[in-house]
Amino acid sequence: MFDTDKLSSLDALMEAQKIAHAPIIFQVANLLREWGILKLLHENKKTGMRVEELMAATGISEYGIKVLCESGFSMGALKLEDERYHITRIGFFLAFDEMTNANFNYSLDVNLFGINELGDSIKESRPAGLQKYFNKKWETIYPHLTELPEKAQKSWFGYDHFYSDSAFKPLVDLMAERKPDKILDIGGNTGKWAIAITTASEATKVTILDHPLQIQTAFKNAEAAGVKERVDGVAMDLLDHSKAFPEGFDVVWMSQFLDCFPPEDIIAILQRAKEALNEDGRVHIIEPYWDRQQHEIGAYILINCSPYFTALANGTSKMYSAKEMHDYIEAAGLEVDEEIDRLGFGHTMTVCKKKV
Structure with a gap:
């Protein structure tokens, strides 16, 4: 490349x-x-x-x-x-081109001015661009996505959905074939994945971990979809590493989630995820690793998303390579059991088991 x-x-x-x-x-x-x-x-x-x-x-x-x-x-x-x-x-x-326009609008409406603060963001480990151009009191962008100006909000979600949606159906089909009994969906947001997998696999129940507002919205969406009996939720500060995740799950699911955090938080989250598994359970990490792309176009896009995380998202995270993620997995006491590449536009599903 x-x-x-x-x-x-x-x-x-x-x-x-x-x-x-x-x-x-x-x-x-x-x-x-x-x-x-x-x-x-x-x-x-x-x-x-x-x-x-x-x-x-x-x-x-x-x-x-x-x-x-x-x-x-x-x-x-x-x-x-x-x-x-x-x-x-x-x-x-x-x-x-749909991809080019998603990238262009994301650069124009979300990143254009905030990226000027990249230097301070790196030096101070904070999203200085977010705080200067959107709201000086915001510590990260994630709880405030629906508070962004209309164009910025539309472009942010347009960018995010373009890439995540491309892998969504293949992942639903793949997991529905495996028919897991209990899934813990960490960072499950408004329940899109939980609803899709419980609709596709009638044997599956999902517990979502996220902020209270997201959990409430997920419950409403699950009821509207007719799967509320199999979608549960627990409101939790996912970065309070003193709090254990619920236990006894076949699958702990994290889709485009870990790239929102720095390595020390990733390792701590994975350690808690490991403890949430039943005896034969597996942690499933879905990420678009830049070193697993079929073409350098994909790697270029992912690598150059990292400065957004620095200046506007949280000041500390990035798009990771598979090699980096494997190091964090090992540090958390897990080992890679299976990997499936080329899901959607370059996503990988990394399946991990407890290290023997």
Whole structure:
């Protein structure tokens, strides 16, 4: 991944310029999207469009069209032939690709200003960007997601759901085949997983651990889905490591949960999860590890989500590699029993048993 050693000096210098101008390019690309220029060029992809035609179609001045389209040309989103602009594959993905738009909106509405505080966040182990640009009293973003400004909230959930939803059905199908009796869903939120697995597997009961508001919402959702008799919940501060988890479970389930915490908390949570298992129980960790991606696109996206955790989420966590997670699993007194990769957009299910 990311092997640039074979680049010539001139090509490497060009790549460095792309990084140096990244904030400018990002804003231009955003306006090409928002103001419909990329869409117009796609609709006229056979002929392309002159500056005057783009002016007439958008109401943007000649100056504005030239500034945006020349920059779009330089970034590879547009090509210029015979004084007519055409959309390229890069421009098409910026305008229409679901993954790219989820990433773009997340960068624009959630990260854009807060990431300026990355340095202080690293030095002080706190989400300085969250506190400066959203609310200075918030210690982490998680309890306040529904309090974010509307666009930031929509983009945050759009990003999160795009990636988590891709693995959701394969995981439901996989676990329904195994028919676990009792699942402890740690960080189960509003019950989406609990409802899905109890609907798919009538033999399964789920206990959710989360904040009180999430538990209340999960109960309402479970009742609406007709599975309330098999969905239970316990309100708990999951970071109070003095409090034991409920015991006697076949499965302890943690989906895109552990990446929200630093290593010391991950190990403590896994130790408590281990004690929640029955004799033959297993801990199931679902994470998109950056070193298990099929293509460097996936690794690039995951690695560059980590600065969000630093500046805006909690100041201490990141997207982990499988190697790192295996180290934490071992430190908690567990060992990897099974792993299934390539679930959805690059998720892995790591199944752990008590170390013998």
